[in-house]
Amino acid sequence: MSVVEIQTKVYEGQKPGTSGLRKAVKVFQQEHYTENFVQAILTALGDQLTGSTLIVGGDGRYYVKEAVEKIIRIAAANGVGKLIVGQNGILSTPAVSTLIRKYKTQGGIVLTASHNPGGPNADFGIKFNCDNGGPAPDNVTNQIYELTKSIKSYKTAPNINIDITKIQTHNLVVDGKSFVVDIIDSVDDYVALMKEIFDFPSIKTLLQGSSSRPKFQILIDSLHGVTGIYVKRIFGLELGVDDASMVHVEPLEDFGGLHPDPNLTYAADLVNTVRNGTHDMGMAFDGDGDRNMIIGKKAFFVTPTDSVAVLAAHLDIIPYFQKTGIKGYARSMPTGAAIDRVAAKKKVECFEVPTGWKYFGNLMDAGRLSLCGEESFGTGSDHIREKDGIWAALAWLNIIAKLNKSIEEILKDHWITYGRNFFTRYDYENCAIEDASRVMAEVETKIQDPSFKGTKLSSGNKVYVVGEADNYSYKDPIDGSVATKQGLRVLFEDGSRIIYRLSGTGSSGATIRLYVESYESDPTTFDKDAQEILKPLVGIALDLGKIKEFTGRNAPTVIT
Ligand code: VG1
Ligand code: CO
Numbered sequence: 428m429s430v431v432e433i434q435t436k437v438y439e440g441q442k443p444g445t446s447g448l449r450k451a452v453k454v455f456q457q458e459h460y461t462e463n464f465v466q467a468i469l470t471a472l473g474d475q476l477t478g479s480t481l482i483v484g485g486d487g488r489y490y491v492k493e494a495v496e497k498i499i500r501i502a503a504a505n506g507v508g509k510l511i512v513g514q515n516g517i518l519s520t521p522a523v524s525t526l527i528r529k530y531k532t533q534g535g536i537v538l539t540a541s542h543n544p545g546g547p548n549a550d551f552g553i554k555f556n557c558d559n560g561g562p563a564p565d566n567v568t569n570q571i572y573e574l575t576k577s578i579k580s581y582k583t584a585p586n587i588n589i590d591i592t593k594i595q596t597h598n599l600v601v602d603g604k605s606f607v608v609d610i611i612d613s614v615d616d617y618v619a620l621m622k623e624i625f626d627f628p629s630i631k632t633l634l635q636g637s638s639s640r641p642k643f644q645i646l647i648d649s650l651h652g653v654t655g656i657y658v659k660r661i662f663g664l665e666l667g668v669d670d671a672s673m674v675h676v677e678p679l680e681d682f683g684g685l686h687p688d689p690n691l692t693y694a695a696d697l698v699n700t701v702r703n704g705t706h707d708m709g710m711a712f713d714g715d716g717d718r719n720m721i722i723g724k725k726a727f728f729v730t731p732t733d734s735v736a737v738l739a740a741h742l743d744i745i746p747y748f749q750k751t752g753i754k755g756y757a758r759s760m761p762t763g764a765a766i767d768r769v770a771a772k773k774k775v776e777c778f779e780v781p782t783g784w785k786y787f788g789n790l791m792d793a794g795r796l797s798l799c800g801e802e803s804f805g806t807g808s809d810h811i812r813e814k815d816g817i818w819a820a821l822a823w824l825n826i827i828a829k830l831n832k833s834i835e836e837i838l839k840d841h842w843i844t845y846g847r848n849f850f851t852r853y854d855y856e857n858c859a860i861e862d863a864s865r866v867m868a869e870v871e872t873k874i875q876d877p878s879f880k881g882t883k884l885s886s887g888n889k890v891y892v893v894g895e896a897d898n899y900s901y902k903d904p905i906d907g908s909v910a911t912k913q914g915l916r917v918l919f920e921d922g923s924r925i926i927y928r929l930s931g932t933g934s935s936g937a938t939i940r941l942y943v944e945s946y947e948s949d950p951t952t953f954d955k956d957a958q959e960i961l962k963p964l965v966g967i968a969l970d971l972g973k974i975k976e977f978t979g980r981n982a983p984t985v986i987t
Pocket of ligand 1: 713
């Protein structure tokens with residue numbers, strides 16, 4: 428097999444966002460566009476590149492197969508020693524992280540736009556994960572981006588044709604050097620890891636029922652994303668869940684037209700079925716399998732903020748943490764602070780990091796973090812370096828099996844012990860970039876005024892006093908790196924918070940995210956609806972950013 432060098436031109440805007448490069452499929456399909464970015468990833472590996480092993484796989488969306496084919500050829504031509512590729516190009520994001528760690532590779536390339544829709548007219552994405560299994564940190568993605576700005580050519584071995592549908596090892600010689608492509612089962616290694624972490628026998632007893640307790644009925648919705656194949660193996664084969672309880676479990680290139688984002692809006696089917704049915708628990712996952720939504724009987728909603736806090740409170744039930752100990756907790760900045768209260772009570776270290784899983788990795792590598800979460804339906808632990816949807820569902824089941832309580836009872840007990848952090852997020856998707864920028868500028872100007880601190884803001888009969896306000900920046904406690912401009916924060920004296928951010932995962936336009944949180948210790952409030960409790964604060968937030976005026980929107984696209 429011979430190598431050729433292809434001349435190319437620079438494409439503007441190949442800057443990775445919160446989680447990799449995400450653009451419309453049509454953008455990736457432009458001549459040399461995908462190749463340029465892949466070459467930049469490989470070049471950025473520097474000394475590690477020659478003879479390296481990399482994992483390659485994606486969420487099964489449209490264009491994954493084409494991209495895998497291109498990566499195989501470009502990797503071969505650049506002196507990579509071995510690629511481990513999921514069958515049909517399919518690997519969930521948590522599975523890629525698992526494989527990088529298990530086979531101690533130099534990293535992996537994840538082909539996904541995660542929760543963004545798929546298909547020829549929707550989105551695609553490419554993300555690089557480093558040798559710890561986690562998304563590349565800012566210094567690496569910046570380096571990749573710099574390389575894309577000056578690229579003149581890329582190398583490829585155009586005659587390589589590998590059948591990625593069959594599990595098989597291909598030994599090639601490229602330019603006189605050995606090059607191996609190992610097509611592997613997409614699920615095996617991940618399942619093995621889950622079985623080491625959790626108490627599968629007791630989860631199985633819970634799901635099958637026993638003489639002392641009826642079957643705990645679950646309904647799983649994979650939204651036609653990648654988790655379908657993992658769900659069928661783990662819940663179907665290993666845990667004996669019947670087919671009718673697992674829906675949308677065939678990965679499809681366009682997710683069957685669904686928006687593979689597990690929230691109350693896009694997983695409405697699941698929510699309605701559970702609301703009207705007899706299920707004890709419903710769960711949904713996103714396109715690439717790193718997000719999860721958990722609901723209880725009659726669709727009792729568990730916010731991601733509460734979910735990670737409840738897991739934190741009961742983490743010692745899970746066999747993995749009995750072995751490793753509980754090293755620390757963390758959440759992303761906009762995530763509600765419920766887990767902080769658990770950490771304080773249990774005297775465990777707790778960190779706040781910017782949005783995006785890449786910020787948790789250093790803490791985990793340094794042995795200071797066991798469990799973390801994001802309000803965006805991301806929950807995970809140091810078993811890998813990505814958030815992990817199926818892991819979160821299994822963690823809940825393991826805890827339910829032990830506590831022998833319903834999800835609602837577990838939550839209510841939690842609030843009695845710790846109080847309740849009411850939380851909501853408003854997303855204004857696909858706004859004009861100028862409109863979204865005006866909202867952010869409006870808030871930033873206001874909060875930078877020295878007199879803003881101490882201001883009383885009111886809505887209805889509620890008055891909130893501003894304690895602090897800033898544009899959030901974070902210094903990594905391990906390597907000292909600093910991330911600035913991570914979101915505008917208004918922190919009130921009573922602990923309530925309003926946060927404004929622009930999304931870094933969209934492929935066009937701008938999405939404003941507004942996060943609102945308030946803490947209540949009065950048990951008479953616990954049963955109240957979050958929207959009702961947070962209404963005054965939301966009103967203040969909308970006014971402060973003049974959101975209606977600048978965006979022309981009367982309501983957000985998604986409320987969580
Ligand atoms: C969103 C979420 C963030 C998450 C990121 C990647 O980012 O807010 O918490 O880490 O998506 O998730 P942004 O910049 O759009 O707010 V995934 O499942 O799309 O990889
Ligand atoms: Co995802």
